[in-house]
Amino acid sequence: MTYLICSHDIVSDLLCSIYMLVKNIVVICIALFTGAVSIRATETEMTVSELAPGVTVLSAGTPDRYTPYSVFGGNPALEAMRKLPAGEPSVDPAMINLKVTDRGCTVSVPLGDGEQLYGFGLQFETFGQRGLRKQPRVNDNPLNGLGYTHAPQPFYVSTAGYGILVNTNRNTTFLCGTNEQNDNYPSRTAVREGIATDTGELYRSRTAGNRVYIDIPGAKGVEVMVIDGPTLKDVVRRYNLLGGGGCLPPMWGLGFKYRVKGDAVQDSVMRFAGYFRDRRIPCDVLGLEPGWQTAAYSCTYVWDEGRFPDHCALLSDLKAKGYHANLWEHAYVNRHSPIHKDIEPYSGNFLVWGGLVPDFLLPEARSIFGGYHASLISDGVAAFKLDECDNSNISRPDATWCFPDMAEFPSGVDGEQMHQMFGGLYMSVLDDEFRKTDRRAYHDYRSSGLFMSSRPAVLYSDSYDHTEYIRALCNSAFGGLLWCPEVRDSRSADDFFHRLQTVMLSPEAMVNSWYLQYPPWLQFDRGRNEKADFLPEAEEYENTARELINMRMALLPYLYSAFNRYRVEGTPVFRPLVMDYPGDENTLSISDQYMIGDVLMAAPLVGDGDSREVYFPEGIWYDINTDTRYEGGNLYRVSTDRSHLPLYVKAGTLLPLAEPVQFVGDDTVFRLNCKVYGVPETSCTLFEDDGVSYAFERGEYNDVTLTARNGKVKLSRAKGPEGFSGKRYEVVSAAFID
Numbered sequence: 001m002t003y004l005i006c007s008h009d010i011v012s013d014l015l016c017s018i019y020m021l022v023k024n025i026v027v028i029c030i031a032l033f034t035g036a037v038s039i040r041a042t043e044t045e046m047t048v049s050e051l052a053p054g055v056t057v058l059s060a061g062t063p064d065r066y067t068p069y070s071v072f073g074g075n076p077a078l079e080a081m082r083k084l085p086a087g088e089p090s091v092d093p094a095m096i097n098l099k100v101t102d103r104g105c106t107v108s109v110p111l112g113d114g115e116q117l118y119g120f121g122l123q124f125e126t127f128g129q130r131g132l133r134k135q136p137r138v139n140d141n142p143l144n145g146l147g148y149t150h151a152p153q154p155f156y157v158s159t160a161g162y163g164i165l166v167n168t169n170r171n172t173t174f175l176c177g178t179n180e181q182n183d184n185y186p187s188r189t190a191v192r193e194g195i196a197t198d199t200g201e202l203y204r205s206r207t208a209g210n211r212v213y214i215d216i217p218g219a220k221g222v223e224v225m226v227i228d229g230p231t232l233k234d235v236v237r238r239y240n241l242l243g244g245g246g247c248l249p250p251m252w253g254l255g256f257k258y259r260v261k262g263d264a265v266q267d268s269v270m271r272f273a274g275y276f277r278d279r280r281i282p283c284d285v286l287g288l289e290p291g292w293q294t295a296a297y298s299c300t301y302v303w304d305e306g307r308f309p310d311h312c313a314l315l316s317d318l319k320a321k322g323y324h325a326n327l328w329e330h331a332y333v334n335r336h337s338p339i340h341k342d343i344e345p346y347s348g349n350f351l352v353w354g355g356l357v358p359d360f361l362l363p364e365a366r367s368i369f370g371g372y373h374a375s376l377i378s379d380g381v382a383a384f385k386l387d388e389c390d391n392s393n394i395s396r397p398d399a400t401w402c403f404p405d406m407a408e409f410p411s412g413v414d415g416e417q418m419h420q421m422f423g424g425l426y427m428s429v430l431d432d433e434f435r436k437t438d439r440r441a442y443h444d445y446r447s448s449g450l451f452m453s454s455r456p457a458v459l460y461s462d463s464y465d466h467t468e469y470i471r472a473l474c475n476s477a478f479g480g481l482l483w484c485p486e487v488r489d490s491r492s493a494d495d496f497f498h499r500l501q502t503v504m505l506s507p508e509a510m511v512n513s514w515y516l517q518y519p520p521w522l523q524f525d526r527g528r529n530e531k532a533d534f535l536p537e538a539e540e541y542e543n544t545a546r547e548l549i550n551m552r553m554a555l556l557p558y559l560y561s562a563f564n565r566y567r568v569e570g571t572p573v574f575r576p577l578v579m580d581y582p583g584d585e586n587t588l589s590i591s592d593q594y595m596i597g598d599v600l601m602a603a604p605l606v607g608d609g610d611s612r613e614v615y616f617p618e619g620i621w622y623d624i625n626t627d628t629r630y631e632g633g634n635l636y637r638v639s640t641d642r643s644h645l646p647l648y649v650k651a652g653t654l655l656p657l658a659e660p661v662q663f664v665g666d667d668t669v670f671r672l673n674c675k676v677y678g679v680p681e682t683s684c685t686l687f688e689d690d691g692v693s694y695a696f697e698r699g700e701y702n703d704v705t706l707t708a709r710n711g712k713v714k715l716s717r718a719k720g721p722e723g724f725s726g727k728r729y730e731v732v733s734a735a736f737i738d
Helices: 010-033 068-072 078-083 199-203 232-242 266-278 311-320 340-346 363-379 415-436 466-479 493-504 526-530 538-554 556-569
Strands: 038-041 044-052 055-061 097-100 104-110 117-121 152-158 162-166 173-176 211-217 221-228 256-259 285-288 324-329 381-386 443-445 457-459 509-512 574-576 594-596 600-602 611-616 620-623 629-631 634-639 647-650 654-658 670-677 682-688 702-709 712-719 729-737
Touching: 044 097, 055 097, 068 415, 078 232, 097 221, 104 221, 117 466, 152 173, 152 232, 152 466, 162 211, 162 232, 221 232, 232 466, 232 556, 256 324, 256 538, 266 285, 266 311, 285 381, 311 324, 311 363, 340 363, 363 381, 363 415, 381 415, 415 443, 466 493, 466 574, 466 594, 493 509, 493 538, 538 556, 538 654, 556 654, 556 670, 556 682, 611 629, 629 634, 647 670, 654 682, 654 702, 670 702, 702 729, 712 729
Parallel strands: 256 285, 256 509, 285 324, 324 381, 381 443, 443 457, 670 729
Antiparallel strands: 038 044, 044 055, 055 221, 097 104, 104 211, 117 152, 152 162, 162 221, 173 211, 574 594, 594 600, 600 647, 611 634, 620 629, 620 647, 654 670, 682 702, 702 712
16 A cells, blocks of 8 residues: 655645545546446445436445335436436536445545535534534434434535435434545645644634545445535425425415314313314314323324213314314334234334334335224324324433334334334325325324425424524425424513414414413413413414414415425425525525525514514515515614514515415315515416315316516416316405515
């Protein structure tokens, strides 16, 4: 082996640079002469193939049988992927090194000057990931920005216009430009002047690494997917389409959801149903917590007849009032459950809360578990909340409720790999049962991973930091995830209503009162809420909550159509500014503002006070509440009171705002009051179908075009292949904003 030793003089630095240049040229030449089919990469044979348009797969060794793509992918939207812009690849596969050793597998990827990295799933504490060590592992509590999260993804995207996805379910570490190997660092850093006097200075990184190093212990082989752009948004779109495209929730799923207290009974659930209708507060979904079952930790999935003496009547009565019922559960099967005996042979060898852990990789386990839930669905259950499918907090020694990494499953995977897949498998099993009935659901779940964009489910968490919730909403877009910054109790009126504003501007507008006897806007304090000791301002606050929920309902046609674009084109509905404005350096680090569709920008408020600084990207923007005009490229301090949404509209927009309804029914027709911003002529398109079934996949839909001209807005319909015979939208007014 040859070593090149570099001193600190100019000649040696030059020789080192020449050495690295020659080395890289040799690697590229080998790739060219072999037709880019087989490349020698650090003593490991690496094969290169095209998986789908713009997606290259590098493989070395023998990858695991069960990978994220083999389990959750495999149905790419190829035609839509071909329509994406194509350009020169932003990263050369010949410059990516894969290595298989006795320890496992390693990957190294070049990293250019000025590149910023994003991703790794649902990250709460960090946004730009360059210069960090990330370990995207399933955990029920994010900690110290390490990467532990409910939805970890070994996948990052670069501002240079590419993505790197490690197709593995093993615990993986990414060194995002933090370290360098001996032969990849041409000149040593000069001796530093001065002596460090604090640990922060002592241990900070001394180098600007020019590669990402990826460590996959225990793997005997690895697949790496290189996803091309050419832009950051195109990378994400291509990734989502590789997983089948985005999901289209039922229209009612985008309305307001309220979860009642965990110990609710049949009568109290119906009282809540009456409360919302009597007080004219829109609500589409009522969620029941653990108390509906005879046992919940672990679960029986059997209605408790003492608390719910006639659950069929309950579900029927809720439906008659326009509600959809959502049931809480987890996947650990109690020994008294009717499915315990049948599913035991298809379960792991460790229990959780005394319950079996089904191996959902096996068709037998899926059939038993899903088949039993089919009866709940036929009774009228509209969706499920899938709790504790992540992992107990691996950062605490006393958090031990979940199965360990050494657990064994009949499919052959261990606990480490099952953790990364479990939430996605669990949710897919239940959602498949809804698809069999040709009904769309919109689930809540607490764990996800790669290639889940096509599944109609929203993540939630037991953490409760508002700033982190907003950052997680921005980060979720990089990995095809949906995130709900749910609202529970609060420390003040400002804190509560700022949280409520944020959740109204998220994929799922949910208030989770699982430990509150009465709605939180009547009393924020948990103890006083339990005693019905309401705030003096309770009626005022109820009115404010109603106004915010009404605004969410006004946005439903816009949101639903944006979700359809997510389905067809892979474009995330909720996404950080950097995805739409990558050339604006100011957006690179903004993780507290985000786009909703193409023309709305949210800037949530946090804590006390009604104002914050808002950065406006290029163009002209309008406050949706006051019509105040803002010039792009500038930072403004903007005020938004509690009863309005901190939302801004881009000039050139025709925004259809629906007159709020109490719930979305099968025959609801939205009366649209259209606002046109900054131009005399423009248009927008809405998606129109039955809103509840999968008939749109069979061509039963319309594309509705709204056109603004001569001070009016006109509506026209273009039928899909089969067309939709109903009507969802009608225009009742138009206003033009200068």
